[in-house]
Amino acid sequence: MSEQKPLRVAIIGAGTVGSQVISLMNSQADDLKMRIGAPLELIGVGVKDLTKDRPGIAKDLLTDDISALLDKKPDVVIELMGSIEPARKFILQAINNGSSVISANKALLAKDGATLHKAAEKADVDLYYEASVAGAIPLLRPLRESLVGDDVVKILGIVNGTTNYILTKMDELGESFDSALKSAQDLGYAETDPTADVMGHDAASKAAILAQLAFHTRVTIDDVYCEGITSITQQDVKAAQQMGFVIKLLAVAEKVKENAIVVRVHPAMIPVAHPLASVREAFNAVFVQAKAAGSLMFYGQGAGGAPTASAVLGDLVAVGRNRVSQKRGPGESVYADAEILPIASALTSYYLNLEVADQPGVLAEISAAFATQGVSIQTVRQETRGKVASLIIRTHQAKESYLASVLSDLKNLSAVKQINGVMRVEGDEPS
Amino acid sequence: MSEQKPLRVAIIGAGTVGSQVISLMNSQADDLKMRIGAPLELIGVGVKDLTKDRPGIAKDLLTDDISALLDKKPDVVIELMGSIEPARKFILQAINNGSSVISANKALLAKDGATLHKAAEKADVDLYYEASVAGAIPLLRPLRESLVGDDVVKILGIVNGTTNYILTKMDELGESFDSALKSAQDLGYAETDPTADVMGHDAASKAAILAQLAFHTRVTIDDVYCEGITSITQQDVKAAQQMGFVIKLLAVAEKVKENAIVVRVHPAMIPVAHPLASVREAFNAVFVQAKAAGSLMFYGQGAGGAPTASAVLGDLVAVGRNRVSQKRGPGESVYADAEILPIASALTSYYLNLEVADQPGVLAEISAAFATQGVSIQTVRQETRGKVASLIIRTHQAKESYLASVLSDLKNLSAVKQINGVMRVEGDEPS
Numbered sequence: 001m002s003e004q005k006p007l008r009v010a011i012i013g014a015g016t017v018g019s020q021v022i023s024l025m026n027s028q029a030d031d032l033k034m035r036i037g038a039p040l041e042l043i044g045v046g047v048k049d050l051t052k053d054r055p056g057i058a059k060d061l062l063t064d065d066i067s068a069l070l071d072k073k074p075d076v077v078i079e080l081m082g083s084i085e086p087a088r089k090f091i092l093q094a095i096n097n098g099s100s101v102i103s104a105n106k107a108l109l110a111k112d113g114a115t116l117h118k119a120a121e122k123a124d125v126d127l128y129y130e131a132s133v134a135g136a137i138p139l140l141r142p143l144r145e146s147l148v149g150d151d152v153v154k155i156l157g158i159v160n161g162t163t164n165y166i167l168t169k170m171d172e173l174g175e176s177f178d179s180a181l182k183s184a185q186d187l188g189y190a191e192t193d194p195t196a197d198v199m200g201h202d203a204a205s206k207a208a209i210l211a212q213l214a215f216h217t218r219v220t221i222d223d224v225y226c227e228g229i230t231s232i233t234q235q236d237v238k239a240a241q242q243m244g245f246v247i248k249l250l251a252v253a254e255k256v257k258e259n260a261i262v263v264r265v266h267p268a269m270i271p272v273a274h275p276l277a278s279v280r281e282a283f284n285a286v287f288v289q290a291k292a293a294g295s296l297m298f299y300g301q302g303a304g305g306a307p308t309a310s311a312v313l314g315d316l317v318a319v320g321r322n323r324v325s326q327k328r329g330p331g332e333s334v335y336a337d338a339e340i341l342p343i344a345s346a347l348t349s350y351y352l353n354l355e356v357a358d359q360p361g362v363l364a365e366i367s368a369a370f371a372t373q374g375v376s377i378q379t380v381r382q383e384t385r386g387k388v389a390s391l392i393i394r395t396h397q398a399k400e401s402y403l404a405s406v407l408s409d410l411k412n413l414s415a416v417k418q419i420n421g422v423m424r425v426e427g428d429e430p431s
Numbered sequence: 432m433s434e435q436k437p438l439r440v441a442i443i444g445a446g447t448v449g450s451q452v453i454s455l456m457n458s459q460a461d462d463l464k465m466r467i468g469a470p471l472e473l474i475g476v477g478v479k480d481l482t483k484d485r486p487g488i489a490k491d492l493l494t495d496d497i498s499a500l501l502d503k504k505p506d507v508v509i510e511l512m513g514s515i516e517p518a519r520k521f522i523l524q525a526i527n528n529g530s531s532v533i534s535a536n537k538a539l540l541a542k543d544g545a546t547l548h549k550a551a552e553k554a555d556v557d558l559y560y561e562a563s564v565a566g567a568i569p570l571l572r573p574l575r576e577s578l579v580g581d582d583v584v585k586i587l588g589i590v591n592g593t594t595n596y597i598l599t600k601m602d603e604l605g606e607s608f609d610s611a612l613k614s615a616q617d618l619g620y621a622e623t624d625p626t627a628d629v630m631g632h633d634a635a636s637k638a639a640i641l642a643q644l645a646f647h648t649r650v651t652i653d654d655v656y657c658e659g660i661t662s663i664t665q666q667d668v669k670a671a672q673q674m675g676f677v678i679k680l681l682a683v684a685e686k687v688k689e690n691a692i693v694v695r696v697h698p699a700m701i702p703v704a705h706p707l708a709s710v711r712e713a714f715n716a717v718f719v720q721a722k723a724a725g726s727l728m729f730y731g732q733g734a735g736g737a738p739t740a741s742a743v744l745g746d747l748v749a750v751g752r753n754r755v756s757q758k759r760g761p762g763e764s765v766y767a768d769a770e771i772l773p774i775a776s777a778l779t780s781y782y783l784n785l786e787v788a789d790q791p792g793v794l795a796e797i798s799a800a801f802a803t804q805g806v807s808i809q810t811v812r813q814e815t816r817g818k819v820a821s822l823i824i825r826t827h828q829a830k831e832s833y834l835a836s837v838l839s840d841l842k843n844l845s846a847v848k849q850i851n852g853v854m855r856v857e858g859d860e861p862s
Contacts, residue, residue, distance in 0.1 A: 024723055028582060034766040035579055035647070130577060136724035138569070138577030145576075146561060146569030148466050149744025151459060216466070275730060278709060292455055292741035293567035293731065299706060300727035310723035313580025327758040335465040 004038035007320050010069050010099075012046035012090055013080035014054055014062075017104060017131070020309035021078065023056055025316075032313070036320035044069040046090075070094050075323050078312060079103040084111055095119045095127070100323065102315045104131035104308060110205035110221040113212070117332035126322055126329050128315035133206040134159055134284040136307030137300040138314070143213040143288075144330060151291040152214040154254040156270075156426055159206040161282035161302045162190045162197035163229050163249040167267075168280045170237050171246055177232055189282050199228035200265040203251045210286070211253035211263045217338040219253075219263055225343035227266035236421050239353055239392065245269035246277045250426055254347065260339040262346040269351055270427040277427075287427075344401035349378065349428065351394050353421035354410065358389040362415040369409045370395065373402045388417055394425060435469030438751050441500050441530075443477035443521055444511035445485055445493075448535060448562070451740035452509060454487055456747075463744070467751035475500040477521075501525050506754050509743060510534040515542055526550045526558070531754065533746040535562035535739060541636035541652040544643070548763035557753055557760050559746035564637045565590055565715040567738030568731040569745070574644040574719075575761060582722040583645040585685040587701075587857055590637040592713035592733045593621045593628035594660050594680040598698075599711045601668050602677055608663055620713050630659035631696040634682045641717070642684035642694045648769035650684075650694055656774035658697035667852050670784055670823065676700035677708045681857055685778065691770040693777040700782055701858040708858075718858075775832035780809070780859065782825050784852035785841065789820040793846040800840045801826065804833045819848055825856060 009025075011018055025032065025040055033039040045057055046066035054062065063069050066086075070077060070093045077094040079101060081087045087108050094101050096119065103109065109116070109132055120127035130140045134157070143152070158164050162184055169180035181198065184190035196202045204224040212219040229249050240247050248270055253263045270277050275297045279285040284302025289295055301307040322329055356362050363382070370377050376396040383390045395403065410416050440456075442449055456463065456471055464470040476488055477497035485493065494500050497517075501508060501524045508525035510532060512518045518539050525532050527550065534540065540547070540563055551558035561571045565588070574583070589595050593615055600611035612629065615621035627633045635655040643650040660680050671678050679701055684694045701708050706728045710716040715733025720726055732738040753759055787793050794813070801808055807827040814821045826834065841847050 020723070024580070028580070031582070031647075031767075032580065035764060136581075136721075137727060138573035141577050142569035142573060145749055146572050146745040147741065148748040149455070149459070149463065149746075150567075150741040151462070216462075275709070278706070290567075290741060292451070292737040292744070294735075294738055296568060296729075296731035298727075298729060301725045304725075306723040307725050310578065310581040310721060313723070314577040315580075317579040318576055321761055325758065327756065330752055333466060336462075 004324060006039045006041035007036065007076060007323055008041050008043045008074040009076045009078065009316070010044045010046065010072070010074040011042070011078045011080065012066050012069070013082065014045050014047050014057060015080065016305035017308045017312065018045070018080045019054065019056055020305040021080070021312050024309055024313055032317065035317050037324045038320065040320065043072060043074055066090055067093060070097060070099070073097045074099050076100050076102060076316065076319050078316070079105055081105070082107065084108050088112060088115070091116055092119055095123045095125055098123060098125060100126035100319045102312055102319060103129045104312060106132040106202070106205040106209060110208040114218055121331050124328060126319045128319055128329065130315050131308045131311035133209050134286060135300070135302040135304060136310045137284060137286070137298050137302065139286055139298050140213055142298065143210065147288070147290055147293060150293050152288060153291060154289045155210055155214055155252065155286060156276060157206070157210060157251040157286035158248055158276055158279050159251045159284055159286065159302060160197055160203040160249060161284060162194065163203070164279065164284070165189045165282045167229065167232070167247055167249065170232065170234065171241070174234060176234060177230060198230050200226045200249060203249060203265045207251035207253055207263050207265050210251065211261060212334065214253060215255065215261050215338055216333045216336040217261070218334045219340060223263055223340045225264040225266070229267050232267055236423060239421055240269045243351070243392070243394070244272050245425070246272055247423070248276060252426065256341060256345050256347055259336060260341050262341050262343060264343050264346060266424060268424045268426040274427040344399070344404065346400040347397050348400055348403070349395045349397045349425045350403045351421070351423045351425050352419065354391040354393065354416055355388050355418040355420055356391050357415045357417060358384050358387055359415070365413060365415055366391065366410065369413065370406050372409070373405045374398070375402050375406050435755060437470045437472035438467065438507060438754055439472050439474045439505040440507045440509065440747070441475050441477065441503070441505040442473065442509045442511065443497050444513065445476050445478050445488060446511065447736035448739045448743065449476070449511045450485065450487055451736040452511070452743050455740055455744055463748065466748050468755045469751065471751065474503060474505055497521055498524060501528060501530070504528045505530050507531050507533060507747065507750050509747070510536060512536070513538065515539050519543060519546070522547055523550055526554045526556055529554060529556060531557035531750045533743055533750060534560045535743060537563040537633070537636040537640060541639040545649055552762050555759060557750045559750055559760065561746050562739045562742035564640050565717060566731070566733040566735060567741045568715060568717070568729050568733065570717055570729050571644055573729065574641065578719070578721055578724060581724050583719060584722060585720045586641055586645055586683065586717060587707060588637070588641060588682040588717035589679055589707055589710050590682045590715055590717065590733060591628055591634040591680060592715060593625065594634070595710065595715070596620045596713045597629070598660065598663070598678055598680065601663065601665065602672070605665060607665060608661065629661050631657045631680060634680060634696045638682035638684055638694050638696050641682065642692060643765065645684060646686065646692050646769055647764045647767040648692070649765045650771060654694055654771045656695040656697070660698050663698055667854060670852055671700045674782070674823070674825070675703050676856070677703055678854070679707060683857065687772060687776050687778055690767060691772050693772050693774060695774050695777060697855060699855045699857040705858040775830070775835065777831040778828050779831055779834070780826045780828045780856045781834050782852070782854045782856050783850065785822040785824065785847055786819050786849040786851055787822050788846045788848060789815050789818055790846070796844060796846055797822065797841065800844065801837050803840070804836045805829070806833050806837050
């Protein structure tokens, strides 16, 4: 192979992931050169705070003038700053300068990916972001390139390690939400301010990115229905266990009718036999159903410096190869222009835990409330406790709005003393 | 988008997969056109037997003069004939004519991929073969493009659905190998002549293809150590269950030292908690350990017309996009030129089931046989049955050749009455 001139790389943002990327670029330099067809040359690392100690990064590479670094027109800019601004501004500057961009910034891509994609298209450069969803798990490339000849029907994903860790501890150790969150924080799995994770916002960003790739249509975080896990109790966890279920925070994207999708994040019960049920602790996994391929699952570490760096380096080799052969990878594919429907149009089934009066006719009255809305009941389990009975009901799949109507009707029945739990159930019926 | 001229596609081989590919090309025509950027035009389907009824394929597309069809210089040739010849001859003809090639032919790629890759490189055309390993599971592209910046350490794969179905039935229903094979044949999961599956040859082809991509070095089927599942008994299955293990036919490719690998296919016990253990029936899954990414798993349907067709169509979109923008995907990467060592150099651990004399000093004598070869024992379980005792031993990981020496030493000990079972154990130690 004739000696290629080096590919000039700039990194902006040098936290955990950034320093791992730099470390791997050094330790794997020879391999990366052979795989790309040219050596990599790190020309600078843009940071906010120059005074901070950054072991493993040569001092003369560091700069806090990110704009000047980008104006050196690197071949590739790797953005690892996170948040919307100034990351967006810098990515656009890089793209407009003709640099290809690799980003792990799920918040920005889910908020305003369109602006970045359009700029990349116009400047004829690559925009890759495998690391933005599910860390090291190859997921975006399989959706973008492997399943691209198929018709994706539904995606069910565990894409937030923090909440999966918390739910695992609640399930396996009987811990409360608060105590499980505390141990997640102690282990560094959860931030001091855990809002973005436990409220489902992080998962919602990833759901938007996955849905956009799977359904070839533009999806932003504003299109995603989102519920967190803060109200999950040990009572819910125990009820799930008794029925052979486990509670997971799921990112769900599904085609509900021709060219119409729903994208949602919420806790759901899934059967213990479902491949996603055994995804424990901080691991991530994404289950994909496609018309021809059937059921697929991708499993691995969804966060952490090294796993995320692995995804960044995969993109770096891909972008590098493209630069060497002066071409671009596949761009954004949003031709489908699908309608994005609200959660009311989702197809799901419900688990309900009701406290009802233990008297004749109650079950008939309650069943009628379901029948009126056209919701079919799958199983009922009744346990009598003195004057009240506990009624555990699982419905068949129905439109979410019908289930919501049932719920509101049940609240008005005098026989229904209290609604102790309501949760969506996923993965239990063939779609 | 300006109207692109159609991409001309020829298919050679029109069995289950071929007819599914044609059916999907028709039903998804509009989507495929948008995703590729040009419409697809099927210009011909090459078959051996013109008299056979082929529903869903227009009669005037069929031809038994495959060479003449290839000389029409299609943009893309999809080879679904299987076997070495005449598939190799036709693929080379297509490549030399300037057609890009998609193949699902694992036997040919594992036998003589080098010839095909070299020809494709020379002719500057694409050669894609996602469908050759694990059907619909995106696996080759993730290895070739996503993990390409990482350092793969080990691959453990369940890549043959037939044997996994048989082993599942032996494990869950207590069936014998013969009876489980019979039910696999009745259900169409096994061929009338099941040799290629049950002897491990099919898995060995896939192991060679996976190892080549993971380790960036040329691997052929002749480099793969191969043992089938025909000698697995209910005694082995029960012994595995008692220890919390399950038996799977594994394709294993691992780096045993810097730039040296071992590739092997054999039955092995894996812990029930390992993600591969819950891969049941005809499903496939591949577990990958990489230095930065950690543990990953890819799961899905490994065979069948529609799943395999999904993989072919993914390649068709990729190749199509490349043709439209007049470029090529990444070619073969075999720069590492790693040494391929024999099974004796593999790192594994053993399960042994010995029948020994129940007398003082026997355990000491047997332990010494392990110690002499430097093999460390992990657990021993002894059960006395009259004058003999049954001894279940699990070793720690050691070089296979040391374990083989222990085994041969044990055979020479008078206290060892009989060796009832020996099996490798995988997935139980961090590597």
